[in-house]
Amino acid sequence: MNKIIFNPIGIVHSPFKKMEGTPIQSFVAKNTKGRVEIYPEFTDGLKDLEGFSHIQLLFHFHLSKKFNLRVKPYMDDEFHGVFATRAPSRPNGIGLSVVKLIKIENNILHIENLDIIDGTPLLDIKPYVMKFDKVDDYKIGWLKKRVHRVEKTIDDGRFNK
Amino acid sequence: MNKIIFNPIGIVHSPFKKMEGTPIQSFVAKNTKGRVEIYPEFTDGLKDLEGFSHIQLLFHFHLSKKFNLRVKPYMDDEFHGVFATRAPSRPNGIGLSVVKLIKIENNILHIENLDIIDGTPLLDIKPYVMKFDKVDDYKIGWLKKRVHRVEKTIDDGRFNK
Numbered sequence: 001m002n003k004i005i006f007n008p009i010g011i012v013h014s015p016f017k018k019m020e021g022t023p024i025q026s027f028v029a030k031n032t033k034g035r036v037e038i039y040p041e042f043t044d045g046l047k048d049l050e051g052f053s054h055i056q057l058l059f060h061f062h063l064s065k066k067f068n069l070r071v072k073p074y075m076d077d078e079f080h081g082v083f084a085t086r087a088p089s090r091p092n093g094i095g096l097s098v099v100k101l102i103k104i105e106n107n108i109l110h111i112e113n114l115d116i117i118d119g120t121p122l123l124d125i126k127p128y129v130m131k132f133d134k135v136d137d138y139k140i141g142w143l144k145k146r147v148h149r150v151e152k153t154i155d156d157g158r159f160n161k
Numbered sequence: 162m163n164k165i166i167f168n169p170i171g172i173v174h175s176p177f178k179k180m181e182g183t184p185i186q187s188f189v190a191k192n193t194k195g196r197v198e199i200y201p202e203f204t205d206g207l208k209d210l211e212g213f214s215h216i217q218l219l220f221h222f223h224l225s226k227k228f229n230l231r232v233k234p235y236m237d238d239e240f241h242g243v244f245a246t247r248a249p250s251r252p253n254g255i256g257l258s259v260v261k262l263i264k265i266e267n268n269i270l271h272i273e274n275l276d277i278i279d280g281t282p283l284l285d286i287k288p289y290v291m292k293f294d295k296v297d298d299y300k301i302g303w304l305k306k307r308v309h310r311v312e313k314t315i316d317d318g319r320f321n322k
Contacts, residue, residue: 002168002282003166003167003168004166004168004169004221004282004284005164005165005166005167006164006165006166006167006255007163007164007165007253008163009252025293026293027292027293027294042230044230044231044242045231045243045244045252046245047231047240047242047245048242048245048303049244049245049302050302051245051301052299052302052304053296053300053301054296054299056257058257060165069203069205069206070206079208080208081205081206081207081208081209081210082206083203083206083207083210083285083286083287083288084206084207084208084210084212084213084288086287086288091170091285092167092168092170092219092284092285094167094219094255094285096217096219096287098294098296121165123165123253123255124244124252124253124255125244126244126247126257127244127247127301127302127304128296129301129304129308130294130295130296130299131188131301131308132186132187132188132259133259133289133291133294134188134291135188135214135215135261135289137214138213138215138289138291139212139213140213140214140288140290141209141210141211141212141288142209143288144212147290147292150293
């Protein structure tokens, strides 16, 4: 298999210093402010981003050292395939969050709705365009009976190994 | 900077054999069927994925050989910062599509709404849960005046270099 090599374009600065206690989805972290520092050589790629109110951050789950194909996700007590969850212990540890973009100062993005741990390496930023991802009718499998837990569930450190 | 190394978990089989002519967003590719082949060692991670009607595919823009920080995206005639677009010529070439999951047979996912090129290496699959990404009020910057073009715009090969 061909390896794919990425280099971080920046780093996330967050009030969450460890996995335990971090919100598990950005939409339940509405009052959490943070910053994304883009490395200076990539700053030019931010032009016109400020017009977007929301952005997708793709980042590396750098604290998840190994992956599991069956996981017990934060919101459930049963095991599921890792690809049927958003658990961090994935074969390729790519995280995805939609956050609110408040303003950009040079290479610093001020953001809200942050559910990412301090020091997380950033891989990519995409403008969030709900129209592109919206689906009219959809099913969410095992989560249907568990999704009510999302607002009361925080990271309990189960993937921190 | 610390390199991050990923190994593909599978490959996309698609009717689109080259960049030119490929739809630029999945929601305008509603009738396009394809398959995602998961490498056998990862099949166990698919358990319970079939309950979800839509999934996010994260993949490698393997045909974009170099990146540009300023790009003229498919839907516009002006240059923007690459992070304010979804253009494939990104510093870390990670693509993201929401596709419809029809069924899973062993390690093969049958999908619809496919806007990905044949042979694309797959990095990750996440269940799509619109509730997690939904925002009530949002702005889409330069795209506001251009988004009407999305249904008539296809890849013209501009990033195929």
